[in-house]
Amino acid sequence: MEKIKQVTPEVLSKKENLLTGSQVLLEIFLEEGVKTLFGYPGGAIMPVYDALYDYKEKLEHIQVRHEQGAIHAAQGFARASGKVGVVIATSGPGATNLVTGLADALLDSTPVVCITGQVYAHLLGSDAFQEIDVIGITTPVTKWNYQVTDAEELPEVMAKAFHVARTGRPGPVVVDITKNAQLQMITYKRRRLYSVSANYQPVPVPDIEQLIKAAMLINKAERPFVIIGQGVLLGKAETELLEFIEKSGIPVAWTIMGMSAIPTDHPLAVGMVGMHGNYGPNLLTNECDVLIAIGMRFDDRVTGRLDQYATQAQIIHLDIDKAEINKNVKVDVPIYGDCKETIPLLTGLVNSRVYLKWHQRFKNCAKIEHRKVIQESIFPSGDALTMAEVIHGINELSQGEAIIVTDVGQHQMITCRYAQYKHSKSNITSGGLGTMGFAIPAAIGAAYGNKNRPVVAVMGDGGAQMNIQELGTIMQFGVNVKLLILNNGYLGMVRQWQELFHEKRYSFVTMHNPDFVQIASGYSIPAQRVESREALKKALQHMFNYNGSYLLEVTVDKEDNVFPMVPQGKSVSDVVLNKEQLKTKNK
């Protein structure tokens, strides 16, 4: 850590304190603007918890029921607030329980700082009680990690930890602190500022030549198409994007992670791309002449078959992470940089245009999709409730105001297809890793990350049971989240694939579920179950109006499928609208 240089030589405040490493850690949290911590105490982190006893007024600590809950909550917090989520956990099992969340945060570029306790430095490597090689285990799932054995290192290491987590392409950081360092007394000077390692350059400087090249391509284009990813949200470039889109007149679609960067009802918005995205944006990806990808990473769920993805188009890729350029899709014009900087530069260079004919193509596709899929999903002719009509019901009540957190599976795809958003950072979901059990804890975090908006967690009956213990956190801290379980008695997405691609051999996807209403009442969370259309509307209304957390279980169609679908290994233009099309296209 010797590389880190002190910038402001002395200090802003001359106050010098003799503090323990634990106290220093908490002081650093305050200096970094941290107000909320998610954590779970244990042996090796006890000195930090002891110090926390005196910081109760300044730091809000949410004591979860499982460390995985803590990190997902921190992710939810970060995604709803745009700030760094902070987690405290103990050594050994406390740290290993974080691994799934770290992987999730790495793939979804979520800024999280995790503090893990560690055994005394002199015991390291002795297989001491609750000792495990946390740095070794977390290396592939962190942006950066570091083990602190001497409290003197803490100010520098923590400055670097927060800086690395939040800058460039954000990501998770683990700082493993041995117990002796937590107890060690050091002289701590407040507000020491560090410039973190001069060599870490998180934001590349935009290349004007490339921008001009890109603008020339865009200005000559007849059928340009913009796909946005989470980079726009992470770069806080929503306004800049809107200006670009409105000036250039280019139709814009989003990836699942880029959702809510622009309002879903914007006239230039054409929907979601990807395996269960909208018909038009998928189909027309293979017809556009210039594809402008902003802060997205061409995930396989977005591109489908790579060698048939937008091969006709010139591709412009704006990204802050150089490693993403040319990783999956060969790019004609790469534009490195923070999109908050690069988008306005591009806006300045592009002509104001209207693409009436091209837009009409998207509108026609939307009409087809509406007729063949959406109409029947939202207003089903059968008696069974569909997932889409529940989400439609939420839209009517929320009017795009709610933050919607989803778990993983069919309900997630349905929610992302049908939910409407007015504001940025409204859709919180586990995109890259696809972590079932994400929704309840992430919703808790989102409720702390943005206290002004209602938070609705949508989940299936499978995912609901993967971190159901966090209902205890909701109870203890009176967290105001609405929990919506769409229960079809199956692991729906796996069942859908078994139905479509494995000759309906339903192998271990049936769920014999507990009584969710009773479970909720065990946690003093009011709840009800609805099974009919008449009851649904009333129940949703009741849930929305209820002052406090509420659980609503909706029994939905057991074998409802998510369409449109780009079958795995197929080109995006092979998107199918229903089972029949899938059969004919597969033949």
Place this chain on the structure above:
Amino acid sequence: MNRKQEFTITIYTENNMGLINRIALLFFKKRINITKINAGPTDVAEVQQFTIVVTETEENIQNMIHQIEKQVDVLRAYYNADNESDKYETVVYKVPTRVIVSQQKVERLLHFYEANIVVRCNDYTVFEVTDQKSKINELEEALEPWGLESFVRCTGEKRLKVNIE
């Protein structure tokens, strides 16, 4: 671009513990086998150097370089195709001492290639040479008839250029 060939990747990093693990995992993740690896200090204080030799396509190597440079503690990474002439290698040879003593030719060879004696005992002598790969090959050929007992090309190719801006 799509033909597999030998590449040498040079990485300059901060001197942080565990970094070798982080870098090795990147190769493992892409299932690229490391043929040779060499790590050590550079003449710039606090800067470490890794030299890694792999056989891969250039396209994958370019992506790998980006993945490596993305690591917070990595300062710079670049690659060279292995047919380039500026490559140096360090080798250790063991020859019978009597050959060196009795054969002037051998002694001249060692002098010419600037060999450093590492161990000298009655039975054998161990010396070390650092030179271009082609020169090392020449030396090896020349020594062969005189009873080269054993040798180790113990290190990865080590570039002598240190260009940290």
